[in-house]
Amino acid sequence: MSNSLPFTISNRFRLQREIFTGQSLAPKGVYFDTKTRTLVFAKIILNSDSGKSEIGYHRLLYKYAKQIKNSNVLIPRPIGIYKTDVGPVYLSQYFPKAKSVLETNIKSKTNHYLRVLKFLARVSKKKVSDSKSVKLNFKPGYYIVSTLPYYLLRNLISYPNRAGAFAKAYLGLIKYLPTWASLDSDFACHGDVNVTNIMSLGSKTLLLDFSQCCNSHKYYDLSQALNSSWMQPGFQSLLSSRIAKIFSLNLFDLRLLNSFVVYNLLQRLSVRYPRFKQSKFYLDRLNKLSALL
Known part of the structure; x- marks a missing residue:
C-alpha cells in the first residue's frame, strides 16, 4: 500500500488538509482531534530508524524548551505514534495561527x-x-x-x-x-x-x-x-x-x-x-x- 494522504489514523482524527511545504518527502497533514477538539499535525514515518531519531530529538528539544526560562522559541508538543493503514504516523501539536x-x-x-x-x-x-x-x-x-x-x-x-x-x-x-x-x-x-x-x-x-x-x-x-x-x-x-x-x-x-x-x-x-x-x-x-x- 502506498504511503499517501488521506490516511485513517482512527475514528478520533479527521483530515482537514494536506501539507506540501518543507523538505521532507513524507506525506503530512492537519487532522482534527475529536476528543480534545484541537488540530494536530500528522506525518507518516517512512523509515523506522530515522523516525525514531527524529521523534527522540523532538521530545528532547521540547523538554529543554520547557525548562529554559523566558524562552521565546516554541517547540510543538509531541503527542505520540499511531498505527494506520499506511504505517506508523507521528502526531504533534499544531498551531493554526502561525x-x-x-x-x-x-x-x-x-x-x-x-x-x-x-x-x-x-x-x-x-x-x-x-x-x-x-x-x-x-x-x-x-x-x-x-x-x-x-x-x-x-x-x-x-x-x-x-x-x-x-x-x-x-x-x-x-x-x-x-x-x-x-x-x-x-x-x-x-x-x-x-x-x-x-x-x-x-x-x-x-x-x-x-x-x-x-x-x-x-x-x-x-x-x-x-x-x-x-x-x-x-x-x-x-x-x-x-x-x-x-x-x-x-x-x-x-x-x-x-x-x-x-x-x-x-x-x-x-x-x-x-x-x-x-x-x-x-x-x-x-x-x-x-x-x-
Missing part, C-alpha cells in the same frame, strides 16, 4: 533566525548528548571531511561547465580539514534551519521539523542559516553581521564559518534545484566565498 517568516520584513526574519540559533546554543549547554534514552545522530568534524569528495563529484556531474569553480572551492577547503576533524561535536543542531521550518507566532518563534537533528559542531547550523537566507536582498548580510556579534566570532572563527558555508553550498548544489534562480544564487555565492578561503 505565520511563515517569509511574510515578515528583513529585521523580523533575522530576529527569528537568531532566536532559534541562540536557543539551540542554550540547549547544547544542557548536554543533550548525555541523554541515555535517545540515540541521536552524530556528525563529527571528521565525518564531514569524509563526505567532501562525494559532494565534489556530484557537483562536477551536475554542473560540468562550472568545474573550475568547484575545483577552486575544494582546493580552498583543504587547509581547513585538520581543524574540521578536531572540532568538538557536542552541539545540539537542528540540521535544517530555513524559512520553511521557522514560523512566527505572535511574539514567539516556532521551530518545526526535527528530521535532520544531530549532534555536531557549532558552525553546522550557523552555516545552514546563512545559506538559507538567499531569498531577499539585505537579509543575508544583516544575519551574517548579527551572528558574528552575538556569538562573539573572532577573525579565525569567521574564516572557519566561511569554510563551512562553502561546504554547505556544495551540499546544496549536489541536489539539483527546480528553480534556476536559486541554483544560480548558490553558484555565484560559491564562486565569491571560495575566493575568501
